[in-house]
Amino acid sequence: xxxxxxxxxxxxxxxxxxxxxxxxxxxxxxxxxxxxxxxxxxxxxxxxxxxxxxxxxxxxxxxxxxxxxxxxxxxxxxxxxxxxxxxxxxxxxxxxxxxxxxxxxxxxxxxxxxxxxxxxxxxxxxxxxxxxxxxxxxxxxxxxxxxxxxxxxxxxxxxxxxxxxxxxxxxxxxxxx
Numbered sequence: 001x002x003x004x005x006x007x008x009x010x011x012x013x014x015x016x017x018x019x020x021x022x023x024x025x026x027x028x029x030x031x032x033x034x035x036x037x038x039x040x041x042x043x044x045x046x047x048x049x050x051x052x053x054x055x056x057x058x059x060x061x062x063x064x065x066x067x068x069x070x071x072x073x074x075x076x077x078x079x080x081x082x083x084x085x086x087x088x089x090x091x092x093x094x095x096x097x098x099x100x101x102x103x104x105x106x107x108x109x110x111x112x113x114x115x116x117x118x119x120x121x122x123x124x125x126x127x128x129x130x131x132x133x134x135x136x137x138x139x140x141x142x143x144x145x146x147x148x149x150x151x152x153x154x155x156x157x158x159x160x161x162x163x164x165x166x167x168x169x170x171x172x173x174x175x176x177x
Contacts, residue, residue: 005074005170011155011177013039019150023157025168030161036150039177043126043136043153045090050153051126051136055175060122060140061111071120071163074170080118084111088137096127096137109138117143120162124155124175141175 006025011032014020018038023030035050043051059076061084070077085101085108087094092106099108111118118140126139136153144156155177157165 004168006168006173008174008176009165009169011175020148021155023155023161023165025165028165030157030165031148033144033148033151033156035153043139045088045134045136047136048150048152050151050155050177051139052177053126055124055126055139055177057141057169057171057173057175058123058125058128059171060120061118062121063112063119066116066119071166073166075122075166076171080111080121082112085109086111086138090133090137095133096131115145116159117145117156119143119159120166122166122169 009023009025012022013034019034019036021032021034023032035048037048039052040049041052043049057075061080062071062077064079083101085099087097087099087106087108089095089107101108120143122141124139124141127135140154142154142156143159143162
């Protein structure tokens with residue numbers, strides 16, 4: 001059987017709550033959380049906004065102790081380790097790239113989290129090439145907090161929705177926000 005991936009998934013921001021949205025994947029509609037400051041075209045590090053645009057999916061990460069086997073997906077996925085991080089320090093040469101932790105004196109997101117938000121993460125290719133310092137980092141599609149609490153600029157789905165969607169996401173899929 002041939003695997004069919006989606007060409008595009010769209011995120012529509014709610015008119016009632018700018019930190020909430022709806023992800024549209026073919027006929028499926030999934031509630032999602034967005035950045036606490038809503039969406040913007042002029043993204044800056046620390047502004048709490050999700051960037052507007054069209055993003056390819058670079059692949060992602062999964063936490064092996066929470067999934068066991070690699071989740072099914074045409075996207076490249078690699079297991080995270082307790083020492084994995086993502087640099088969000090605009091002054092560091094590794095800005096908006098994975099890095100090993102600890103990284104003394106460097107601000108970084110911890111990819112191995114106890115709260116489950118990064119149990120499954122897709123890199124949305126925002127500000128990844130060329131990387132512009134201060135324009136935002138670590139913009140992912142990841143697991144939502146309870147009640148869809150706002151993110152720092154990512155798009156977040158229920159764990160079950162993200163895992164189901166992952167089967168239909170491929171290297172040619174674009175996320176439109």
